[in-house]
Amino acid sequence: MSEELNTGSGTAGNQNLAGGMPNEAQVLESLKVVKDPEIPVNVVDLGLIYGVDITDEGVVDITMTLTSVGCPVQDLIRSDAEMAVMRLEGVNRVNVDFVWSPPWSPEKMSEDGKRQMRMFGFNI
Template identity: 50%
Template structure:
């Protein structure tokens, strides 16, 4: 999760964890693999590939992680309700 806190939405100055974009993290310690299920703030986001690549790169930099697969889902759709209070505060929503 620390690695994911270093990934930011290119259009919003808040990390993807606090934005509520991470839906699941499955770790296979034996294989050294991680599967991330996440969403984006909007369907058709032109930066989707960049966000996915950054997530994969950051997670694969974690010690003992050999591979990371990132899946995008829009079910359930993202909404600002998924954001942490810190993210809402940073964006002036509180």
């Protein structure tokens, strides 16, 4: 597999020749492949995504949080999120910004996320 992605703070590549831009729903759907390795649920259903902004230039800014401030897999989740969104047509760069306010809590999870957690034995 030879994808050329720079997964630094801003990822460049995937120039769109057709001129179409993804919408927020498409970005969120693409992020459903990104999972916290410590929790068997994707970042969208966990309620970790706080915002998605898409510019006309194909820059996608994602504001998200993690389940804890000291999460040891922050860089992995950032990289996975960047790669997932870069696969969308029209995306030229992805920026992932982690914020800690408001803090994450289980109440932010979707009903599907809560159901998945219960299937894995968590009391949600």
